[in-house]
Amino acid sequence: MDCVLAVQSKMNIFLDDNDRHTNLVGLDSLMKENDINYVRQIPTIDINQIGQLINQGVHHRVYEYGRDEVLKVPRRRFNFLYSNRSHLEADLKLINSYFPELAVSTVVHSSKSHQHHCMIQEKVKVYTLIDPVSFREVGDDFTNLLQKNKQLEINHCCSLDLLGGQGLLSCIRYFLGHKELPYFSNTVLVKKNGRFKLRVIDTELLRLSLTSLTFTGILSYVSSHCSLVATNICLNSFYLRARH
Numbered sequence: 001m002d003c004v005l006a007v008q009s010k011m012n013i014f015l016d017d018n019d020r021h022t023n024l025v026g027l028d029s030l031m032k033e034n035d036i037n038y039v040r041q042i043p044t045i046d047i048n049q050i051g052q053l054i055n056q057g058v059h060h061r062v063y064e065y066g067r068d069e070v071l072k073v074p075r076r077r078f079n080f081l082y083s084n085r086s087h088l089e090a091d092l093k094l095i096n097s098y099f100p101e102l103a104v105s106t107v108v109h110s111s112k113s114h115q116h117h118c119m120i121q122e123k124v125k126v127y128t129l130i131d132p133v134s135f136r137e138v139g140d141d142f143t144n145l146l147q148k149n150k151q152l153e154i155n156h157c158c159s160l161d162l163l164g165g166q167g168l169l170s171c172i173r174y175f176l177g178h179k180e181l182p183y184f185s186n187t188v189l190v191k192k193n194g195r196f197k198l199r200v201i202d203t204e205l206l207r208l209s210l211t212s213l214t215f216t217g218i219l220s221y222v223s224s225h226c227s228l229v230a231t232n233i234c235l236n237s238f239y240l241r242a243r244h
């Protein structure tokens, strides 16, 4: 449990059984003006339900939404990487069919012009990130996840982005000699009835086939393969070692 708390405090985020949380230190917890203007384009988002910033990944800023949900607003800097609605929904469908027990309920909302997309997702409470120490809590579940992910790769040329952008940075920092353990940032552990359970919070899949020769298509293909290679290095270096 010590390691769990250590990882949580490393992220400066801690959601406990009483639904208490603290936000990332150094991040302004109020909604950014850009984000307000963005979500105003989407009629099905109720601005009054939007709370504080919980965290941000490479692609999204994540805000509280009502009591039990989060709102994921794309970060404008990565405009060129936005998936369109049909991509996001196709990914969700695959995740729900391959990982029904791990998927977190998620709905894509769009503007009338379909230019703007946000996601509303069930808020995941009491979780920690997966690092070489916390791996031990879910060894078999993680092995099952890897097996199903392999099937997903074979059948659909897609893969869960297990490591994620923050996870990739944590690996680089670790290899550069930082003490902080590397972790997977897109799949987390939730504590339910005293037992740790895996949940997939990042619902965008890596695209491993080159579907279009556009700038975005090529970039998405190259970055997906780079993420997959980094994930495999991380798995072989830390996960498999941690299991023996």
Ligand SMILES: Nc1ncnc2c1ncn2[C@@H]1O[C@H](COP(=O)(O)OP(=O)(O)O)[C@@H](O)[C@H]1O
Pocket: 013, 054, 055, 056, 057, 058, 059, 060, 061, 062, 070, 072, 104, 121, 122, 123, 124, 125, 164, 165, 185, 186, 201, 202, 203
């Ligand atoms: N459903 C959720 N409940 C609580 N916190 C979440 C949830 N989804 C994401 N977060 C927080 O926001 C961070 C970034 O989310 P993520 O979906 O990985 O964004 P990105 O698409 O930018 O990678 C996560 O590391 C986590 O701290």
Ligand SMILES: [Mg+2]
Pocket: 057, 058, 164, 165, 185, 186, 202
């Ligand atoms: Mg992510």
